[in-house]
Amino acid sequence: MAAPPEGMPCWADAMFADLEGAKDFYGGVLGWTFGESDAEYGDYTQAYSDGKAVAAVYPQMPGQPNRSAWCLYFASPDIAETARKISDNDGEVLVEPMRVGEFGSLMVARDPGGVVFGVWQPGRHEGFEKRDTPGSYCWAEVFTRAPAEADAFFPAVFPFTVRRLEDDAVDFKLFDLGGRSVLGRMRMTDDFPPEVPPYINVFFAVGDCDAAVAKATERGGRLHFGPMDSPFGRFAALSDPQGAAFAVIDTGSTKGEMPRMTTES
Known part of the structure; x- marks a missing residue:
């Protein structure tokens, strides 16, 4: 699978206080199944539709705000350069670019109006394995x-x-x-x-x-x-x-x- 072009929405995840409740809800509504939680990465858990990775859920960490929300990630070939553009255009980097093992690098930011979004520079994980069809x-x-x-x-x-x-x-x-x-x-x-x-x-x-x-x-x-x-x-x-x-x-x-x-x- 080719890496998504710069700016393409490429991944979505959400944090939940009740992770099992979220899995039960989205499993029932969208037909998702879930992989094993990865303790090394904060119990990050991928969701699958027809065996293809379509999203992820993860538990609320201590001290984080008690509000669940989906975060959409946009693809970047150079996450450090994207961070610079965000800052230069009156946005705010909330989570500085960080490497996630061999999977890639992520960043979370906010636009000048307060809209939160993510940026993903693909490594081994290139993003959605399925999209535009039911369950994705x-x-x-x-x-x-x-x-x-x-x-x-x-x-x-x-x-x-x-x-x-x-x-x-x-x-x-x-x-x-x-x-x-x-x-x-x-x-x-x-x-x-x-x-x-x-x-x-x-x-x-x-x-x-x-x-x-x-x-x-x-x-x-x-x-x-x-x-x-x-x-x-x-x-x-x-x-x-x-x-x-x-x-x-x-x-x-x-x-x-x-x-x-x-x-x-």
């Missing part, structure tokens, strides 16, 4: 109260080009990489309570959106939006019982015309 990562969107800062920051750090939705009622943009849309950016409206921080919403593909929502709510998850039809698929926004936000989408069930987008210079 499919898409992600930056939800921010500082859209102008996000629009300037992410294309300065990664080689993104930007397109905006031709709809004055919705402030939404797409970040493209090599002619492919890889990330969305949505302005957070007053519909979001002020205590909800900006975040990247990770979408997992499912074969049936409504069935996935039913499984999630039966297991203590919370439905925030949807299910809703769209030209991209039928989707819903949820949070798991420990508060980590995520979305599910059935890309095989599409309705409506694709929206018009304009490339920005």
Whole structure:
């Protein structure tokens, strides 16, 4: 498998106070199975779909904030250079670049508007072994109260080009990489309570959106939006019982015309 290009979303993980509860939830909703916890790396545990690595979960460490959230990682061929770009563009490096054995190197950072994300320089672990099919990562969107800062920051750090939705009622943009849309950016409206921080919403593909929502709510998850039809698929926004936000989408069930987008210079 070739290493992902710079800027490509390549991995996702989340910390949970109740690791076994998280495994039970996502196993039931997305059909994941889990490998052995690696004590050398803080009981980091990979999740698998059809035997392919699709994400990871790990336990909350003493002193860490008691808030679960999915972290999306972007690929970098030179993590030290990416760290420099983050700092030079008013971002903040929260976890300095660090080597993770033979697997690669990681960093955690925050954009000027407070959106937390990760950076991964692949070694033996190149990222998602499966994507865009049921049980795996499919898409992600930056939800921010500082859209102008996000629009300037992410294309300065990664080689993104930007397109905006031709709809004055919705402030939404797409970040493209090599002619492919890889990330969305949505302005957070007053519909979001002020205590909800900006975040990247990770979408997992499912074969049936409504069935996935039913499984999630039966297991203590919370439905925030949807299910809703769209030209991209039928989707819903949820949070798991420990508060980590995520979305599910059935890309095989599409309705409506694709929206018009304009490339920005």
